[in-house]
Amino acid sequence: MSDSFTFAVDEENIRLDQFLVKKLTDVSRSKIQLAIKSGQVLVDGEKLKSSAILKGAENVEGELLVEVQDDIIAEDIPLNILYEDDDLAIINKISGMVVHPGSGNYSGTLVNALVFHFQSLSGLNDSRPGIVHRLDKDTSGVIVIAKNDKSHQHLSRQFAERKVKKVYKAIAWGGVPEEGEIEGLIGRHPANRKVFKMVNNLGRKSLTTFMVEEHLSPLTFVTLHPKTGRTHQIRVHLKSIGHPILADEMYGGGKKMIKSFHVKYTQLLNRLFKNMNRVALHAEKLEVTHPTTGKKMRFQAPIPDDMVNALNLLRNAQ
Incomplete structure (x- = not known):
């Protein structure tokens, strides 16, 4: 971790x-x-x-x-591999899968699956081979994997220099403004180090732009472009403007939000939570420069069924 x-x-x-x-x-x-x-x-x-x-x-x-164990156990966990060559692989990560081993998660992670499926992975991060960036456990979608150290360094530089283009989709509470920009410092919550928040100082710079795809009262389907890659960035940013992500208990988007809206929405929202039991956030697109050829490469992971079903439920109720 x-x-x-x-x-x-x-x-x-x-x-x-x-x-x-x-x-x-x-x-x-x-x-x-x-x-x-x-x-x-x-x-x-x-x-x-x-x-x-x-x-x-x-x-x-x-x-x-932070090293958590010396040996990574290879596990035959199915992977949706969108692309693979000698330098990198692109995975469509399912929701519910932790990216790398850490406290309480020593098996069943993406890294356990990668060690099984690929003969070669970068070793710069020895307890998370191949991992250049991360997605939260609940977040589904595109993640790039480095298959050698040269590729790892090249891809890491692209992320550090903000040259990687990322597009996310989210279902957020309330009527989100048509478009906007969220900028500020993100730091750990003083009472819970697993939670992050917007802070006034000693935080990490963060920037996300967004635009509305559909207003689906009492929620909104949003496209987001994170320009930086802070932990929980999109979740923290949407909470900071009063529109947390559907089913995001950690950042105020859980079932308690139902009481914030008119009683006419209660039945719909209860049905929605039966379908959507994870944070409604998906990493849809990723654009990187290939570490060997120098060519721009664009990848897309289709919106998963649980989010599609949630959106259709909302559309049918409008």
Whole structure:
């Protein structure tokens, strides 16, 4: 698994890697340098070298792998492989599948399936081979897998430099504005480190643009373009504007929302929850540059049946 961090630089004329070694006392310098090189560490939103000299007024943010076990068990779990070559694979992840092993999830993850299905995977993140980015457990859709270290570094740089284009679909509560932009800092909730929220300082920069596909009262079908890749970003952003995602208990979109709307919607919403028992969020499209050929590659995962059924239920009730 990984853990994120944000530090305000409190020293002058210190190398980036040396600063992080001081702050992250339980992490080796070599792993810190690898994280910096692979684009997992940003200084004021920019990728720098390990040798970069900090001036004492910057914000350093990033994430580091936290090893949870030495051996990954290969498991014959079916995968929907949208594309594969010698450098990468594109998977349409099902909802309910955790991406990589972590506390309480040592089997049944996407990584367990990848180790079974592919002979070669990148090893830069040794307890999550092949994993360049993540999708939440409940989120379905497109995820790219690196099959060697060169591809992993190339793809990681694309994500760090915000060159990867991502499109998500969500069903959100209420009447979402026709289009807009949500920007701000995201940080951990002080009372629960598994939950994130918009913060005023010491958070990570985040940006999502959105546009409405359909108003399906009392919900809205929305297309979202996350420009950054923060943990729970879309979920946090939609909550911050008062339109949490359907069935997202963690961020206020659970069954309690039914009471916020007119009683005429109660029967419809109860039926909706019987069909939609996970966060109604889908990673629909992904565009990356191929690490070897340099060509733009676009992939799309169709909206899964549970979301299609939920949308049809709403449409029929209009």
